[in-house]
Amino acid sequence: MIRFIHITDTHIGPHKDYEIYGVQSYPCLVKLVDEINSLPFKPDFIVHTGDVVDDGADASYRLAREILSKLNAPIYYVAGNHDDAEAMQSVLLGKTPGGGKLDYIETIDGVQFVFLDTRGPKSISPAGELSVEQLDWLLDLCEVEGPPVVILMHHSCVPLDTPWLDHGGKSWGGKTMLLRNHDDFRSTIAFARNRIKAVHFGHVHGSFQIVRDGILYVAAPSAFAQLENWPNAEEALLDAQPPGFNIVTIDGEQFLVRNRIVR
Numbered sequence: 001m002i003r004f005i006h007i008t009d010t011h012i013g014p015h016k017d018y019e020i021y022g023v024q025s026y027p028c029l030v031k032l033v034d035e036i037n038s039l040p041f042k043p044d045f046i047v048h049t050g051d052v053v054d055d056g057a058d059a060s061y062r063l064a065r066e067i068l069s070k071l072n073a074p075i076y077y078v079a080g081n082h083d084d085a086e087a088m089q090s091v092l093l094g095k096t097p098g099g100g101k102l103d104y105i106e107t108i109d110g111v112q113f114v115f116l117d118t119r120g121p122k123s124i125s126p127a128g129e130l131s132v133e134q135l136d137w138l139l140d141l142c143e144v145e146g147p148p149v150v151i152l153m154h155h156s157c158v159p160l161d162t163p164w165l166d167h168g169g170k171s172w173g174g175k176t177m178l179l180r181n182h183d184d185f186r187s188t189i190a191f192a193r194n195r196i197k198a199v200h201f202g203h204v205h206g207s208f209q210i211v212r213d214g215i216l217y218v219a220a221p222s223a224f225a226q227l228e229n230w231p232n233a234e235e236a237l238l239d240a241q242p243p244g245f246n247i248v249t250i251d252g253e254q255f256l257v258r259n260r261i262v263r
Contacts, residue, residue: 002109005036005073006246008049008154008202009222011082012067014059021225021238025054028224028243028262029067035262036071036245043073043247044108049202049220050080050154052088061091068092076106079117080154080203081125103134107147111197111250114141116153118179126203128155129180135188142192148250149192151199155179157186158210158217162229165204169235177204186213197255200248204229205236207244207259218257220246 012018016026036046048068053060068075077092079085079102086097101117116138120129130138141149157179159166168174179185189196190213198216205227208219221244228237247258 001252002111002250003041003043004248005043005046006049006200006218006220006248007032007036007046007223008220008245009051009080009205009224010048010064011051011054011222011224012060012064013054014057014063016063018054018060020054023225023238025224026063026067029064031262032223032243032245033067033070035260036073039247046071046073046075047113047152047200048075048077049152049200050078051082051202052077052080052092054082056082056084056087058087058091061087065092076113076115076152078102078115078152078154078202079119081119081128083119085117085119101131101134103137105141111148111150112141112146114138114149114151116151118153118155120180124175124180127176127178127180128203130185135181135184138185138188139191142189142195144191144194146192146195149196150250151189151196153179153199153201154203156201156204156219157182157199158212160204160208160210160219160229161231162204163232163234164236165229165233171235186215189215197250198248198257200246206239206241207246209257216255218246218248220244221259221261223262
C-alpha cells in the first residue's frame with residue numbers, strides 16, 4: 001500500500017504579506033503544513049504539482065523552503081508555469097540545476113511515479129506544452145507491459161467543462177490553461193492505459209476527477225485559493241471554496257482519492 005498527499009499551487013511570494021486575488025498565500029501554506037503534520041497517519045511522501053512560488057524568485061523559494069521543510073514526509077516537486085526550474089532546484093532543493101526541463105521518475109514500492117515539466121514558452125503561458133523529445137520519452141515509457149504508473153504534472157490535459165479554463169479568459173486574449181498538445185499527450189499514454197493508475201495535475205485551482213479513455217485524471221485544490229469552475233464561468237474569479245489537498249491511497253487494484261479542506 002502507498003499513501004501520499006497531493007498539494008499544489010502554493011504561490012508563495014518574496015515576503016510573508018504577499019497577496020494574490022486579495023489572499024495572503026504564506027499563512028495559507030503555514031496552515032496547510034500544520035494540517036498535514038496533524039493527520040492521524042503519516043503519509044509515505046508528498047507531491048507538489050507546481051507553482052510553488054508566484055514569481056520564480058530566489059527570495060520566494062527561500063520563504064517556501066522555510067515552511068515546506070517542516071513537513072513530516074519527503075516531498076517531490078513538479079515545475080509550474082510560475083516556477084523557475086533552476087531556482088527551484090538550487091534554492092528549494094539544494095541541488096545543482098541540470099538545465100532543460102525538470103522530468104524525472106521515482107519508483108516507490110513497485111510503482112513508477114513520472115514527474116513531467118509541462119512548462120511551454122512564456123509566450124503561451126498560462127497554457128503548457130510538452131516537447132517532441134518529452135513525448136518520445138513518454139512513448140518509450142508507455143509500453144503495454146510493465147509496473148503501475150502514476151503521472152504527475154502541472155497543466156490540465158483534459159477539458160474541464162469550464163470556459164475560461166478550456167478556451168481562455170476573455171481578459172487574457174483567449175489564452176487557455178490547457179496543455180496545448182493535450183491530444184498528443186493522451187494519445188501517447190493510451191498505450192499504457194492498463195498500467196496507468198492516474199494522472200495528477202494542479203494549475204486550475206479547483207478539485208476535479210475525470211475518466212477519459214479509461215484513464216483517471218485528478219486535480220487537487222490550490223493550497224491557498226480556488227477559482228470559479230462552473231460550466232458558465234468565463235473568467236478566473238475567486239471562489240468561496242477553502243484551500244485544500246488530496247490524500248491518495250494505492251492499495252493493489254484500488255485507487256482512492258480523499259479531498260481534505262483547510263480552514
